[in-house]
Amino acid sequence: MTYDRYLRVDDLLSLQVPQSAPAEHDEMLFIIIHQVYELWFKQILHELDKCERALNADSLTEFLRTLKRVHAIQKILVDQVSVLETMTPTEFNRFRNRLNPASGFQSHQFRIVEFRIGLKDPGYLKFFRATPEHMNQLRAAMERPSMYDLFLRLLARKGYPVPKRVLDRDPAAAWEPDEQVKDVLLSIYRDPGAHIDMYNAVEALMDLDEAFMLWRYRHVAMVERMIGFKRGTGGSSGVEYLTRTLSKRFFPELWQLRSDLGSSQWG
Template sequence: MSEGRLTYGDYLAVPQLLALQHPLSEPPVHGEMLFIVVQQAQELWFKQLLHELHLIVRRLTSGALEEAAHVLDRVNRILGMLAEGVEILEALPPSEFQQFRPLLETASGFESQQFRELEVASGLEDRDYLRMAGRIADVPAIRRRWPVTLRDAFLSRVRAVAPDPVTALVEIYAHPSSYPDLYRLCESVSDYELRFRQWRFHHAQLVMRVIGDRSPGTTGTPGSAYLDRTLQYRFFPELWEARNKLVSAAESAHGG
């Protein structure tokens, strides 16, 4: 505060924020600041995403579908921007990254607690994933913060149409005008899944560009091969299965 008046810097804690970048290279490698700033900015946005997901789950639970879809659209815009944001680091020359990479020791985005929370809060239930996540994050504690995940909240709404979610989704997608709110919600949730995957894809491309497609990561994963596998994760496999079923039904109807 200056002379009792709230300033921009006070309100946003700008001096504190700008004091949080600590490159390790000595003498300084120019690109290390970019590496730090891009990742810190992404972590800030992860925080906002988690904040928004809480609201979406609350809205879905109370039956406010349109309002939930509205917030999901906001989340989807953030995810799109984050996927493009990692691309900025493609401008980091591989040789420059190698100059400070050893200083990172075993540190990696792999350890991002907020990223793991986003995955669990979204409803990722893949068994291999949960085993891996359990080694770097307190998954039971995350689960306690998310007694209802986005997946749970979404599927409980879909089940109003039919107890089996895939059957319900096929019905909603076959007759969108009969379920306008649910259809809108399903489309926003589909976008969410795809945009999250888009982030994974952009990050995997960045990694390939900067360290190649066979170099292990700093936490010891096989690098690109590991990241390519994560592209298979689905938060809402039912949404894609329903589309598969709609295609098969259309093919059978046309004798295909």
């Protein structure tokens, strides 16, 4: 066994195939950045498997330790945008037309990450009709309980009054914010000391949600910096669509309950 054989370095280095002819210098950067994103998405999915096992086993310690790793990966995802921004709009436009009709919409791993955490939208399935294997993976992720579902079930097992309708809901359905779930989570925030393990868990979920929000923002800003308000290569409205994604939240009740905490005197 050698380093190269173990990591299959030759195979890895053969995967960067620019489509421009002659090859534009910056297309290599574009390809590598996005391939690295896909590798990190794969690792996040691997860690989400462990998160689910920990939740099913009522092991908050293992759950939090694993989420800490996911959060560290998320920081890398955000920082990678800065590397891509070293390419100028002119340099990008020299090969951008070669990407048609490819689009970030078609990252099945990113959609699976969203589905697995709790942000399910069957509307995205249509972008994977040409790749049945990816479509099947997305359907499987949509039909299984999300990490948020599993966390709420853990809360119920620990005696928190999570509504039965929430525990028995169709896991494939898009999550709808629930007032009673918000009240359960609010009770944890109102007395963190009495619920310290759960408080640490919900704050870790907030870290996860906020980090994805920051990544979406950096992505939107980078795209506008590169192409302005041109349409996306996959036919989307580009920046206009991406801006709408900034309102996405995996755990909406955790954000909503902030308005119910403490005094409002500071506005």
